[in-house]
Amino acid sequence: MEKVKVLIEALPYIREFYGSYMVIKIGGHAMVSDAVLESVVKDVLLLYYVGIKPIVVHGGGPEISEKMQKFGIKPKFIDGLRVTDEETMEIVEMVLDGKINSKIVSMFIKNGGKAVGISGKDGLLIVAKKKLIKRKRGDLEEIIDLGFVGETEYVNPDILKILIDHGFIPVVSPVASDLAGNIYNINADIVAGHIASALKAKKLIILTDVPGILKDPKDKSSLISRIKAKDLEKMLESGVFSGGMLPKVEAVLMALKNGVERAHIIEGREHSILLELFTREGIGTMVEP
Numbered sequence: 001m002e003k004v005k006v007l008i009e010a011l012p013y014i015r016e017f018y019g020s021y022m023v024i025k026i027g028g029h030a031m032v033s034d035a036v037l038e039s040v041v042k043d044v045l046l047l048y049y050v051g052i053k054p055i056v057v058h059g060g061g062p063e064i065s066e067k068m069q070k071f072g073i074k075p076k077f078i079d080g081l082r083v084t085d086e087e088t089m090e091i092v093e094m095v096l097d098g099k100i101n102s103k104i105v106s107m108f109i110k111n112g113g114k115a116v117g118i119s120g121k122d123g124l125l126i127v128a129k130k131k132l133i134k135r136k137r138g139d140l141e142e143i144i145d146l147g148f149v150g151e152t153e154y155v156n157p158d159i160l161k162i163l164i165d166h167g168f169i170p171v172v173s174p175v176a177s178d179l180a181g182n183i184y185n186i187n188a189d190i191v192a193g194h195i196a197s198a199l200k201a202k203k204l205i206i207l208t209d210v211p212g213i214l215k216d217p218k219d220k221s222s223l224i225s226r227i228k229a230k231d232l233e234k235m236l237e238s239g240v241f242s243g244g245m246l247p248k249v250e251a252v253l254m255a256l257k258n259g260v261e262r263a264h265i266i267e268g269r270e271h272s273i274l275l276e277l278f279t280r281e282g283i284g285t286m287v288e289p
């Protein structure tokens with residue numbers, strides 16, 4: 001009986017979302033186990049079966065850090081972005097394209113789905129350029145070079161549309177290239193934000209290891225369940241965000257500015273996507289334009 005009630009509540013949302021693009025970003029910290037990843041994959045498949053067009057973008061930060069440490073390299077982040085030298089870039093490609101992307105595709109196959117794994121390079125989906133961080137130091141501007149870290153120059157979503165039109169679920173790793181063929185490591189939240197923007201997706205959904213945006217990062221009960229973009233911008237300026245939440249907030253604000261209807265930051269666990277999308281209260285943070 002309870003399940004019937006849930007289904008009745010979900011029906012208007014299913015009708016509203018039918019035929020629309022949704023970009024779902026699975027963070028490395030959201031892939032705590034194969035069981036959790038599989039439950040997320042099953043939920044994405046359910047979206048697909050009710051006529052939504054999901055695009056999966058994945059991260060894999062913790063696994064990259066683990067491999068780097070095995071090779072004797074100490075991971076270093078600036079503003080939530082990994083400083084990426086040549087050796088690190090090789091590890092990034094190995095882990096993101098070689099391991100995690102392939103693992104997610106296999107998980108879809110195991111559950112009866114047709115997924116295609118691609119990276120930002122494929123079909124020139126993401127054309128990247130080198131990212132430099134600019135910081136004010138008194139009157140001077142300091143420029144920080146992160147190595148092979150990229151930012152998006154432009155997005156060409158044709159490859160995604162071709163795959164989706166033929167019934168495939170694209171699974172995208174955030175490794176991209178410039179037109180000279182140089183490879184760059186881009187933060188997966190930013191890639192998801194750009195893809196959602198280029199597709200004018202109905203939603204950008206970011207799965208991570210906290211329930212959503214917290215007023216106090218140390219207190220999981222301080223969840224903000226609904227917030228307007230302009231208030232999120234104020235929070236960003238107040239310095240309440242750090243580490244991996246910074247690129248998420250940047251991606252969310254960018255997506256909403258570019259016509260994405262809603263963005264959600266939620267915990268990656270069984271049915272969290274469904275509870276967020278198909279119930280009135282949701283379970284994480286919904287950001288509105």
Ligand SMILES: Nc1ncnc2c1ncn2[C@@H]1O[C@H](COP(=O)(O)OP(=O)(O)O)[C@@H](O)[C@H]1O
Nearest residue numbers: 027028029030208210213214217241242244245
């Ligand atoms: N205000 C905040 N609300 C929620 N999380 C925050 C906040 N500020 C910083 N964080 C941190 O951001 C982390 C999520 O980013 P990250 O570790 O990069 O995850 P992922 O691998 O899923 O991309 C959380 O675990 C939390 O420690």
Ligand SMILES: CC(=O)N[C@@H](CCC(=O)OP(=O)(O)O)C(=O)O
Nearest residue numbers: 028059060061081082186187188
């Ligand atoms: C430039 C940069 O920081 N790239 C990220 C790419 C992977 C990622 O974004 O993974 P999560 O989503 O798990 O954080 C990195 O090297 O960790």
